[in-house]
Amino acid sequence: MANNLVDEVNRICEEYYEKTVELLTEVIACKSYSGHEGDCAELLLDFFKKNDIPAFTDSRGSVLAVSASFNKDKFVAAGNSKEWVKNILKTARENNDKVLIYNAHMDVVTADNADEWTDNPFKAVRRDGKIYGRGTCDMKGALAAMAYSLVISKKLDEYYKRNIVLLGCFVTEEEVSEGMAFKDIFEEFGLKADMVLLGEPSKMQISRGQRGKLEMCVETTGVCSHTSVPETAVSAVYKLADVLKAVEKYELDERAKYGLGAENTLKRTTLAVASVESWPKNRSFVPDRAMAYVTGRLALGQSMKTVCESLEKSGIWPEGTKCSQFVYRGQSYTGKKSEWVSEHSGWETKIESDFFKLVESSCRAITGQEPVNKIWPFSTDGVYSASRAGIPTLGLGPGYEEMAHKIDEWVKEEDFKLAFKIYSLIPFYK
Numbered sequence: 524m525a526n527n528l529v530d531e532v533n534r535i536c537e538e539y540y541e542k543t544v545e546l547l548t549e550v551i552a553c554k555s556y557s558g559h560e561g562d563c564a565e566l567l568l569d570f571f572k573k574n575d576i577p578a579f580t581d582s583r584g585s586v587l588a589v590s591a592s593f594n595k596d597k598f599v600a601a602g603n604s605k606e607w608v609k610n611i612l613k614t615a616r617e618n619n620d621k622v623l624i625y626n627a628h629m630d631v632v633t634a635d636n637a638d639e640w641t642d643n644p645f646k647a648v649r650r651d652g653k654i655y656g657r658g659t660c661d662m663k664g665a666l667a668a669m670a671y672s673l674v675i676s677k678k679l680d681e682y683y684k685r686n687i688v689l690l691g692c693f694v695t696e697e698e699v700s701e702g703m704a705f706k707d708i709f710e711e712f713g714l715k716a717d718m719v720l721l722g723e724p725s726k727m728q729i730s731r732g733q734r735g736k737l738e739m740c741v742e743t744t745g746v747c748s749h750t751s752v753p754e755t756a757v758s759a760v761y762k763l764a765d766v767l768k769a770v771e772k773y774e775l776d777e778r779a780k781y782g783l784g785a786e787n788t789l790k791r792t793t794l795a796v797a798s799v800e801s802w803p804k805n806r807s808f809v810p811d812r813a814m815a816y817v818t819g820r821l822a823l824g825q826s827m828k829t830v831c832e833s834l835e836k837s838g839i840w841p842e843g844t845k846c847s848q849f850v851y852r853g854q855s856y857t858g859k860k861s862e863w864v865s866e867h868s869g870w871e872t873k874i875e876s877d878f879f880k881l882v883e884s885s886c887r888a889i890t891g892q893e894p895v896n897k898i899w900p901f902s903t904d905g906v907y908s909a910s911r912a913g914i915p916t917l918g919l920g921p922g923y924e925e926m927a928h929k930i931d932e933w934v935k936e937e938d939f940k941l942a943f944k945i946y947s948l949i950p951f952y953k
Contacts, residue, residue: 665722
């Protein structure tokens with residue numbers, strides 16, 4: 524029997540590290556583009572079955588794995604899965620156990636420019652202390668480490684007491700609709716959680732919040748004419764040009780007001796024009812309709828309504844311009860229709876919270892260093908767990924944010940191993 528928990532976590536994670544790399548290698552080989560995560564889900568279900576960890580899929584195809592020290596079941600019939608999970612959570616409440624969710628998404632962005640990669644993007648390559656491949660950073664590195672940490676929890680249960688039920692939520696379609704699949708798996712299984720840890724890339728720093736997310740369509744209208752008589756037209760494109768100037772002015776004003784320092788990330792809203800279109804799409808006509816797609820990252824308390832009100836006050840905003848939320852419409856690999864409005868509030872978990880202290884002390888115990896904390900500038904599944912459900916949420920992932928979606932994407936092996944150890948320690952550490 525081991526005497527020191529941290530020493531035992533270090534020892535057992537070192538022992539199982541190569542197996543964790545094998546799991547990462549297998550999930551990287553899955554071309555799990557958004558809406559096509561079926562192979563990755565099957566791989567995870569098989570992995571959990573081999574390790575006697577109950578795991579199920581919801582109607583969207585996301586995977587839920589359950590690790591509870593009081594559960595001795597090795598198999599649960601699929602038809603009984605929701606009732607079984609309900610009973611696990613009921614027992615947890617009766618035992619005064621906390622419920623901690625580890626969240627990772629299975630989908631990755633495409634690698635259409637595979638010929639520009641040094642190696643096959645869907646074959647893990649270990650080189651110079653890094654593991655290369657699509658999704659290593661965003662976020663299959665965290666996914667593999669989290670999945671294997673459930674296996675380690677079972678082994679540690681033999682010697683150490685924990686008061687945390689650990690749920691692994693490995694979801695679909697996050698890259699195109701963050702929060703949607705996370706919300707679905709919560710509602711379908713009736714999940715109740717006290718804490719959520721997101722594995723999105725964070726350089727192994729503790730991310731304690733993020734700005735909100737906004738995607739909107741801005742439309743102008745006019746009067747169409749033949750290009751030979753533009754004096755009879757009212758160009759929607761010229762109106763849209765003023766929209767673009769107003770968006771640029773808003774962005775520059777926010778920079779001037781708050782600067783670019785990390786300490787003001789939650790105070791500064793960013794706006795960027797992603798693309799523009801006009802109609803009719805014919806070179807002989809002056810367009811009577813034009814649209815810009817604008818993407819924003821929202822400061823705390825900001826929304827599409829407050830942003831559009833500010834744009835209207837710019838003095839150059841065309842009268843009659845319409846703003847509308849962008850709605851993602853797609854389909855999961857199981858055939859479930861997807862519809863998700865892309866407007867989400869920012870969120871923050873205070874450093875005074877018990878959850879932050881748990882993660883912070885676990886990081887300190889493994890690394891021997893004082894953890895750094897920060898705010899993410901990008902969007903995650905925290906838009907559901909923190910913004911909508913009000914669950915204390917933090918992020919801790921082994922990737923470097925700037926490597927997400929890049930050619931020759933990589934994760935440092937040192938950080939991957941640290942993540943594996945910390946994820947394994949957290950459910951037991953006090």
